[in-house]
Amino acid sequence: VAGLPTTAACVEFTYIADTSATVVARLLEAGAILIGKTNLDQFATGLVGVRSPWLHPRNAIDPSLAPGGSSSGSAVAVAQGIVTFALGTDTAGSGRIPAGLNNIVGLKPSLGLLSTKGVTPACRTLDCVSIFAGSTDDSWRVLQAAAVFDAADPYSRACPAPALSRPPRLRIGVPDKNSRRFFGDAIAEEAFDAHLALLAQLDGVELIEIDLAPFLQVAELLYGGPWVAERRWAVRSIMDSNPDALLPVTRKIIGAADSMS
Numbered sequence: 001v002a003g004l005p006t007t008a009a010c011v012e013f014t015y016i017a018d019t020s021a022t023v024v025a026r027l028l029e030a031g032a033i034l035i036g037k038t039n040l041d042q043f044a045t046g047l048v049g050v051r052s053p054w055l056h057p058r059n060a061i062d063p064s065l066a067p068g069g070s071s072s073g074s075a076v077a078v079a080q081g082i083v084t085f086a087l088g089t090d091t092a093g094s095g096r097i098p099a100g101l102n103n104i105v106g107l108k109p110s111l112g113l114l115s116t117k118g119v120t121p122a123c124r125t126l127d128c129v130s131i132f133a134g135s136t137d138d139s140w141r142v143l144q145a146a147a148v149f150d151a152a153d154p155y156s157r158a159c160p161a162p163a164l165s166r167p168p169r170l171r172i173g174v175p176d177k178n179s180r181r182f183f184g185d186a187i188a189e190e191a192f193d194a195h196l197a198l199l200a201q202l203d204g205v206e207l208i209e210i211d212l213a214p215f216l217q218v219a220e221l222l223y224g225g226p227w228v229a230e231r232r233w234a235v236r237s238i239m240d241s242n243p244d245a246l247l248p249v250t251r252k253i254i255g256a257a258d259s260m261s
Helices: 022-029 072-079 096-101 136-146 186-200 213-224 226-234 236-241 248-259
Strands: 085-089 105-107 129-133 170-175 205-210
Touching: 022 085, 022 136, 072 085, 072 096, 072 129, 085 136, 096 105, 096 129, 105 136, 129 136, 186 205, 213 226, 213 248, 226 236, 226 248, 236 248
Parallel strands: 170 205
Antiparallel strands: 085 129, 105 129
């Protein structure tokens, strides 16, 4: 955002932006009112929302729980009613996870639908600008206002957001029993099963079981394969010149790419 600091939750990385990201400029032109910037997991590396040198956002439902990340501040600001909507990023869940943990809507557009020009990259080929809102209608209005082909973004696609349509039946994909992983957390497993039972009782809702195995295999590439190398490239300047500027957990995750050619 022009005139405001961009930090990526790293003190030494901080600079004052002289221009706004395309998506920010589009929304301001459409009449959005800028309230401010929000905190996040450092360099969008994390799904917990607390990996920051500054005080981290508190979960809006239960302050004792993690807010979810990496775009924790954006989700909490919406959930607390501070703003109508907020922007974040979603490379591997950074938008949808904090939305889910704060009981709001998290919209991840298809890759290239929203320009990432001016967005600090995490993993360039996967990064998406995500939208947080209190309702699907609000999130879709933001999407329609922000979606535009941007020649300055090599991943941008000329695909304007269509009108929001509501299916006659709500089909919800859920992991099949062989795909569910709770890592010994019996409380989480019981809660998950109970929630599925509640959903199955709702009129107009159909649960579709899916094999999550291919998704889990892809997820392993994020921090043990080519995409962690992309993260390393994105922060190469500060990582090479001042590695201690990064939080130890961030440095460890991204530094895993140092063993790759």
